[in-house]
Amino acid sequence: MDSHDLGAVGRRPLPAKPDLSDAAADRRDPADAVEARWRQLALVWQWRRERQEVLRPGAAFPGIVRLIEVAGAERTLRQLYPYNSHFALHLSSCTQYPYALRVPSVLPRHDGRFQVFVPRVGTLLGETDTAEAAVALVVAHLPAGLGPAVAGTADDLCR
Template sequence: MDSPDLGAVGRRPLPAKPVLPDADVAAAHRRGPADAVEARWRQPALVWQWRRERQEVLRPGVGYPGIVHLVEVARAERALRQLYPYNSHCAVRLSSRTRYPYALRAPSVLPRHDGRFRVFVARGGTLRGETGTAEAAVALVVAHLPAGLRPAVAGTP
């Protein structure tokens, strides 16, 4: 855990790490993929909010623009809410499996430092488009979902 006192004159203390419902996610995995997906959707916004607040203390103005809002907008979209969310290299990714190896059938979204969002196919990097808002990025992801995409299934433990 980070010390709240960094010893730097005039620097605000670092925010406390969020308490993540890891035990809840582990228990949810045991109950089945639908519960695992639901439990997992609760974590990304907490983690990225904390990272953004921490970054603002350490390097003001060089944060994670848009990612917290992006996660919230994606979570509100019914078609995406059935997929298992995770982050990799600051991109929001959605899997059709609840454990690694993930099955990426939906495009991923990378928030850019200029406030825009890049929507791309994770494997191969094919760009689907770039948008100015999280809402437009999520709409673009939904527009590029494969036909017949079903809710996430249990991955290999």
């Protein structure tokens, strides 16, 4: 064990970084890329939460892990490509950047609540107490005819 494995003297070791070796998924069909990305996001955010618990015990950590679990269990959202920025969960109908922003995004707050925003505009659509309620609000505001994510970028889809 080297010094990078220890959070600090007297603390338990930091968790090992997750294995994200499914890099070839984006070269297969879009459904594989979407599924691999859901798994990767869940692993990375679980690792980050566990790491913070070692480095800053008791510090609030936004509910991004729970949000990813709940959103990933929702059939209509599971077919979309998930990504995040600054703890917010975004869902795209294409698998590559620049992403297609047609679905509300969710920002988990440090106080345990969740804010749901209108896509692109950033206007607050609503605030909820649980990840389940936030996901329900997203589902209620999905655009008509939204199907599974497709390969490519938003630019490719707009041609």
